[in-house]
Amino acid sequence: MKLTVGVIGLGIGKHHIEGYRSNPNCTVIAIADTDKAKLDAVGDQYGIPNRFTSAEALIDSGLCQVISVATPNKFHKDLTNRALEKGAHVLCEKPMAMNAAEGQTMLETALKTERRLMINFSYRFTMPARALKARIDQGDLGQAYYGRSIWLRRRGMPGFGGWFGNKELAGGGPLIDLGVHRLDLALWFMGYPEVDYVTGTTYAPIATEIAQREHKTYSVEDLAAGFIRFKNGASLSMEASWAGNIKENELMETRILGSRGGLIHRNIGEGYEFEAEFFTEHLGYQWDEKYHAASSWAAGNPKPITAMSHFIDSIIAGTPHEADGKEGLLIMKILDALYQSAESGRPVIF
Ligand SMILES: NC(=O)c1ccc[n+]([C@@H]2O[C@H](COP(=O)([O-])OP(=O)(O)OC[C@H]3O[C@@H](n4cnc5c(N)ncnc54)[C@H](O)[C@@H]3O)[C@@H](O)[C@H]2O)c1
Known part of the structure; x- marks a missing residue:
């Protein structure tokens, strides 16, 4: 069975096309973007026959069994619900x-239509993260009790002056854009424990001033920090920024401390390659172990996989997929609570 795929939104959506192309059991047969020039350029580049300047028209065509929604955040809910109602995953x-x-309606629509909904928490699909998770799943971490997960940029937001910095189109700033990834990664490592309460703070001194100077729109935070306490007693601290007076241009780091081991997943050299380390004590001695990125040629050993390829494999095999709507919704609830707490100056109890 070869699944037919449509991709809506051709910014990061181009990576979706690449991700699907890595799986021979699907074909990207349709794309949509309101930008006609981009639509044609991407369509020509990948030889995609069906091109729509309207996302709704792609969905309503009924051509696609699987649809990626990769538009600005404001359109995720309506397009996802429409695609699910039309029978697409x-x-x-x-x-x-x-x-x-909004997330709640998406989860409810997925349940009602019995279609799949996955959220692209792509950093789970880096090999170092998967290697760490494999060790956690076999018990090497023990009970996770504390985490710290950050994504900080010194000066860097996507398209300064564009939709990312506009609350009406994005819903929030670096917390909802970058923090969301590091929050998911930490919760995934910690086993998605139930939340007890959340406290958050947000600031925007740097980006707001630059935006005023350059006559650009900017209505979100430029740094957010938060603390999440879970019902099992564990806790997680997090930070996200597009602007901050720090040394690094780009710093991603997730640490989890457990009763039997500890781990770190971080970017290398301020870029988008990752490394992982695992820290343990064995027979009274302490060990530092580093993930080694050599490719493995043994049959059955884990191979790199994209979120898109994983989604296709899961649909075909009828097995559960990762990063489902329930996890996506819990993340949204935490983000809402962090923003609410930042505004009220009080913790938000779940
Ligand atoms: N998983 C990741 O690592 C990752 C990385 C970047 C962006 N994202 C997410 O992907 C989404 C898109 O971000 P981006 O960086 O690609 O933004 P972008 O602005 O670069 O691209 C968005 C594209 O969507 C098109 N578009 C806008 N409204 C549309 C509509 N109603 N119908 C059809 N097309 C429409 C635009 O013309 C544009 O080509 C956001 O939700 C963002 O948070 C995720």
């Missing part, structure tokens, strides 16, 4: 939606 970009109320 949906891989929606992160953040799932503008807020938890």
Whole structure:
């Protein structure tokens, strides 16, 4: 069986096309983007026959069994719900939606239509992250009790002055854009424990001033920090920024401390390659172990996989997929609570 795929939104959507192309059991047969020039350029590049300047027209065509929604955040809910209602499985970009109320309708639609909904928490699909998760799943971490997960940029937001910095189109700033990834990664490592309460703070001194100077729109935070306490007693601290007076241009780092081991997943050299380390004590001695990125040629050993390829494999095999709508929604609830707490100056109890 070869599944037919449509991709809506051709910014990061181009990576979706590449991701699907790595799986021989599907074909990207349709794309949509309101930008006609981009639509044609991408269509020509990948030889995609069906091209739509309207996302709704792609969905309503009924051509696609699987649809990726990779538009600005404001459109995730309506397009996802429409695609699910039309009978497609949906891989929606992160953040799932503008807020938890929107995310809730998406989860409900997926349940009602019995279609799949996956959120593209892509950093789970880096090999070092998968290697760490494999060790966690076999018990090497023990009980996870504390985490710290950050994605900080010194000066860097996608398209300064564009939709990312506009609350009406994005729902929030670096917390909902970058923090969402590191929050998911930490929760995935920690086993998605139930949340007890959340406190958050947000600031925007740097980007707001630059935006005023350059006559650009900017209505979101430029740094957010938060603390999440879970019902099992564990806790997680997090930070996300597009602007901050720090040394690094780009710093991603997730640490989890467990009763039997500890781990770190971080970017290398301020870029988009990752490394992983695992820390343990054995027979009274302490060990530092580093993930080694050599490719493995043994049959059955884990191979690199994309979120798109994983989604296709899961649909065909009838097995559960990762990063489902329930996890996406919990993340949205935490993000809402962090923003709410930042505004009220009080913790938000779940
Ligand atoms: N998983 C990741 O690592 C990752 C990385 C980047 C962006 N994202 C997410 O992907 C989404 C898109 O971000 P981006 O960086 O690609 O933005 P972008 O602005 O670069 O691209 C968005 C594209 O969508 C098109 N578009 C806008 N409204 C549309 C509509 N109603 N119908 C059809 N097309 C429409 C635009 O013309 C544009 O080509 C966002 O939700 C963002 O948070 C995820």
